[in-house]
Amino acid sequence: MSPAEQAQVTQSARNGWLLSAPALVLLTFAAIGPLAIVVAYSVMPPGDFGNVTWGFTLDAWQGILFTKDIFDGTLAWADANLTIFWRSVKLSMLTTIFAFLVGFPTAWFIATRPPKSRALWLFLITIPFWTNLLIRTFAINEIIRREGLLNTILLKLHLIAQPLEMIYTDTAVFIGMTYVYLPLMVLPLFASLDRFDMRLLEAAYDLYATPWQVLRKVIMPIVKPGIIAGSILVFVPSLGAYVTPRLLGGGKNMMIGNFIELQFGQGRNWPLGAAMSVTLLVIVTAALLVYVRYANRETTHGQ
């Protein structure tokens, strides 16, 4: 190929992206557009009936962390907001950890089945996705509420004297979220374990590794991409969860998602809701960056 021809090919490859312009335009409006509106709302004063009015103020951003005293204007920490933040992060991390502890053996079980039955097990894992999240959450409610299935059985078996108070607690939210997001942990873990060469287990056992060392030194490092993917897929939606904490946490045990909804609804403080949304986005992005950076460094260092 002559240099002239080569230049022409390079040129046409460079201009090729123009073909994807319609998709890019659509993406710009769909992804950046709404986000820009949210950011804009967060720096505007609230209107009297919800809504926002024209103007610029950082009150909403201040309102995330501080409350202004109505009489003397002094600032104090917004304890309620901080509690919600902390609860969201804590429950999301617990959900991720627990989903991993349950999801890993599950994925291992499926990956070690004969190829024929593997498809069936995977199919069973995806079945919960077929039903609406709301319905499934109500079903969990039915199980763990005061007069629910679990308490009835435990009482009948005389294992407990008083019904357990599970519904409308952090525990209920945690149970619900783990249930809802578990498949998102199992599927990427399975994808990693499916590619795992089981002959390495024999090699490790042969080289004096105990079963625990085989898990820690061989299986976990090799399936790490799956663990990271699964953790992200569980942690991110957990942090912004709305339906589960709303139905199982009651009014008191709000998470960030519920707080945002409240500001756009009864709270009639759109700017605060918008600022909170952007804050959530920043937390998630920061968490992902730290995680990915850490994971990458480990991988390059380890190999």
Place this chain on the structure above:
Amino acid sequence: MTQSIAVEAAHVIKAFGHGDTAVRALDDVSVQIRTGEFFTLLGPSGCGKTTLLRLIAGFEMPSGGTILLEGADITTLPPNKRPVNTVFQSYALFPHLTVAQNIAFGLQMLGKPKAEVSATTAKMLALVKLEPMANRKTSQLSGGQQQRVALARALAPAPKVLLLDEPLSALDLKLRKEMQIELKRLQTETGITFIFVTHDQEEALTMSDRIGVMSAGKLQQVGTPKEIYNHPVNRFVASFIGETNFLPAIRDGDLYRLDCGIKIAAPPAQADRVTLTVRPEQVRLVMETDADAIPAKIANLVYFGTDTHCHLTLPDGTEVVARLQSPPTGDAGLAIGQSVGVRFVPEAVQVLED
């Protein structure tokens, strides 16, 4: 050579499956492998040689019998409790570790001090000539190099016995020859007992101190390469190792009468109906008129470079192959259809009673 026993299998049985569908991969196998020897388990695929190796490694538990390591019963010990290491057919190198980390793995699992781990790892890298590759990922290595990493990894913890499961089968011919020499060198240098599994009879003959020939879950014969080649105990061993001629015969006093009526000498036997076997290189072509020559016709000539295979037909139709060294001119002066005389070197004729 010391005669102490490194590994002993006593009446080992391994059955897979249950009830009527159970298959006996190993059927009452007993063998003693001496300390410091290069022992090869040779046999066709499915003969049970790999199963026996896996039982010694501890990956499988026998259905019956015992396995002893230096006199101690290890039958039920898990693999990580046996001072025995394996070189796998697929190498099974850890993809997330470097060459050096792979080699150090066993030592680390044994909880050796850091200084010892790095010293031994360096020694092993030198032994398999892979020092420049120490920090490479194993996926960046060629097949032969991966093979050497697998060897070094298994040798690093200084096992009492090294098990090798067809480790050369994935390599091309030239590399395989090199690795055969390399393996033999490593075995001599380390003095570790090697148990080598292969289906390649040439590999077995060139490398082993002793060979155990297996077929259908049974050990057919154990002996040095020369014993196995020159004194096979049955038809399977005779035909599996090297090429050979089989001649049905009937015992007639001290001699054996071939189907074509000619009597030849061979070692004494119990049975009356026997099979005589003679290697093609021990078949001589003589003048048709020579005394005690068996008359034959040349059916085919196949030129192999170093030698020529001469396919002969005896009067009763029995086929015999003679391997003749190619003369300097390349032409043996033989022609298809020519009548010649055949004589067997007397000491080379073996009697098989089956």
